[in-house]
Amino acid sequence: MALSRDDVAKLADLARLELTEAELERLVGQLDLILASVASVSQAAAAEVAPTSHALALVNVMREDEVTESLPPEAVLAMAPAVEEGRFRVPRILGESA
């Protein structure tokens, strides 16, 4: 499965990554090579094999519903690129939430 320049541009868009033309071109070639090298994985994965998402079989790891101390708002906002009225400030939003 070869990826076109447009495919990579779409993926970059989905991943919110701005790429230069040169970066796009380079990635198309590299991704093709990488995908070719991992093709054996799809071939080896037989239908009857169960997938593993977690290496160790832990279940039901939970905490009690107890309130713990939050960070001081000053410390939280000190990290922010922009702040207004105790809130994180962002430029205008074009899209709507999912």
Next chain:
Amino acid sequence: MSPAERLLDFDQAMALFDPVLGLEVHVELNTRSKMFCGCSTAFGAEPNSQTCPVCLGLPGSLPVLNRRAVESAVRIGLALNCSIAQWCRFARKNYFYPDMPKDFQTSQYDEPICQGGQVTVEVSGQPYLIEIERAHMEEDAGKLVHVGVTGRIQGADHSLLDYNRAGVPLIEIVTKPVTGTGAQAPQVARAYVAYLRDLLRGLGVSDVRMEQGSLRCDANVSLMPKGASQLGTRTETKNVNSLRSIERALRYEIRRQAAVLVDGGRVKQETRHWHEDVGLTSPGRSKEQAEDYRYFPEPDLAPIAPSPEWVERLRRDLPEAPDQRVARLRLEWGFSEAEMRDVTGGGALDRVAQTVAAGATPTAARKWWTTELARWANQAGVELDDVPMTPDQVAEVQALIDRGVINDKLARRVFEAVLAGQGAPDEVVRSLGLAVVSDGAALSQAVQRAIAAQPEAAQSIRQGKVQAVGALIGQVMKDLRGQADAATVRQLILDELT
């Protein structure tokens, strides 16, 4: 906002099409702490004061699941007659949005904790079966404030973020397509959400305050030409923040879609927003491209495997289901089916029950909540729950009547004053001087004045024509501006003249 679109008359629409509903309800759980961290979930705190590395999505932070949230999810599932998964996982729903600290939502995808339930709701005495597709756990996002002239996302100059709500546990309850409701579709949707609200409140798992967003409904509807079996294209209406607006928004969408179809057009699959103030829906901004959420199992959380013993224990401890409760209370209160429908249809069940618990008779409690208070709520455009008068206060007014301090007519003025925020019932009775005159001297003076004013009537009574007493009672009541107990006045007049 787009200009109003053409609408078909509702009855006309119903003659041509069958609506198919789909309801997605988001419930904010009332756990003390968030879904994956120990930050408080209390409503209304200073912005960003209830945040930590986990719910801010700081690099390196990891989630740990709140046991109570899982328990609530299971209890909700059981109450909705769902089956509880023996093993399920969280998944990451990947998409970028500034209100999502990790730019993925920790949610459940193809392994919901609850699946395949059903409930029955009633509209005008007719039962409707609502099948539940699934109920799953997820986390809430932060809150955006849009700064600019419109105050809305469109046209905003910039936006501000408060992450106090980010990570608050949510349960999303999704119905299967609901068919066969015909013209009752909007009421069925409303009845379903009201049922859920009562059920969730009974379970004690959520504050279920629609206006605060702890119960949110996305209403999907599509139209199917009568006799067809192929589902039509649906729209999803968001921002439906009250029971009333569910009904209104669906009615609007049905009429709008019907007009589109009758005109030979095609309904666009889209998200629409309900505008309560103007009573219409408008399309959301279309997405740049179809979303691809790239779900995959959340590696940072272990799978959940509720043990059968635990699930059975939770099932045993479930409170009574809302419909069973209605049946039980109807018998306890001695109401007719019609009377009970009045109560439940108006969303007054809890209020009436609480008023009865505060000492009023069921009949009195029903009377006030389905007449005086229902009228006020309707005029104010709010739910009965949001009427600024407590069941205790209603019971207090009734007690004042029963003790003869006020009469029915005065009681209505007490309600008005309490609802206007002028104080508790006893306070308004005092401050407005609404108590009936029970001072013997004042009453007999008034009786004397009435006799003097209407000598013929007095003479008739002296001659044994007791029915003439009505005129004198009226005179006394007028004199005392209604603040007297008619029976007491009658007795005083008769004592005086016979």
Next chain:
Amino acid sequence: MNELILKGAAELSQLMADGQVSSQEITQACLDRIAQVESAVAAFLHVDAERALAQAQRIDRQRAAGQALGPLAGVPVALKDSFAYAGAPTTCGSLILRDWIPPYNATVTQRLLDAGLVILGKTNLDEFAMGSSTENSAFGPTHNPWDLERVPGGSGGGSAASLVAFETPLAIGSDTGGSIRQPAAVTGTIGVKPTYGGSSRYGLVAMASSLDQPGPCARGVLDAALLHRVIAGWDPKDSTSIDAPVPDVVQAAGQTDLTGLRIGVVKELGGEGYAAGVERRFTEAVGLLEAAGAQLSEVSCPHFPLALGAYYLIMPSEVSSNLARFDAVRYGWRVNDDGRHSVEQVMRRSRGAGFGDEAKRRIILGTYALSSGYYDAYYGSAQKVRTLIIEDFAAAFERVDVLISPATPTTAFKLGERAGDPLAMYKADLCTIPSNLAGNAAASFPVGLSPEDGMPVGLQVMAPPLADDRLYRVGAALELALRQQWSGPLWAELVRREESR
């Protein structure tokens, strides 16, 4: 050369306990050494001299006051820059986090501080721990002290290099596909990846959550075990951490007799693509293990050749999701916030400017592997191969107690040699990746210098989950045999070279 910088953690602890040296003297010696060699090695991104000396002073006072102290109290340690350390820059080697100062400590960081260790600073790494050479750091590469023109491995090249530059006796790493073990191998140091869940990931900036694992780095086996004991153990803040006692790694590091231990040599990890010098040193080491009493046999793990491919689907998938949060909204570098650009544009540009080539490559690859229509063929298949790898290990561990292989196919390569060829770079982790996919414990121990290029060679030991102690048992036996053979540690050669200059 100040003798203190050559001493290991266990020895320094003893000297402090005996009152022969203070933590302040040790810390100052390390800081002096850092000042002396950093311009050539570039192992550190940030040196936290002030707080290090303050902590050293505190420990000295506590010791003077007769307070009970942990065995490593007062010993300096270097922290990979992917661990949150409140008050210190935590960049992960990325421009996007170049100004980020976390408001909290990673659990590993907290445990180091609580145990009285002295954190010297933050070490260099490939951006977000993605690489095998440290060349992907936005702040320049680290150099291998054995040959400054060669890479120190990666991603934890800074931590590994700092040990053999004698800047610190101990360092912390994190291992997703070999980021502790591969740098250890190519620098002649010891690096241990505990069982997945054996040490807490809380506060370790995630690369691939289901694979990442913090672990100890040191010049000696006992030192690594002592550090392992400090950082390991259940953490309620990490849902994937194991609520079980930590295996007694320190006791195991004191054993040198391998009688009765069954060791399997993995058949699939050798042969074509493996440097002759690496295979030679590996074979010699196998002989030493046999001489120490172990029973050697060859074991086949037939699905290991698929591990690299599965890894390069699972890891980038998780990366694409884990790196999404770097969106310039709450923290990190924001570009083009000039009132004209929307938040979407600002996010795109900030991420485009803030991430380096390898990060972008993996984000795109992962986004693709998870995208609708391709999930089953890529991510889904890779998860199935993961099952097959786990089954290979399980079958092997029924026959043997530990598995061994070369830690890397080759020795350290030259800076720039593989920079333009991602696939060649990825192959550096060929031997280490299976243990990340399966979650078992694994370590690399030095077994000499390759006769081809004079660069260190590492031997990998792999043990079943929660049998981390077996790694140390094998490592200790190997260390003893080799030190007898060399009349000292491998790194003594570096000291001789430096002193002869």
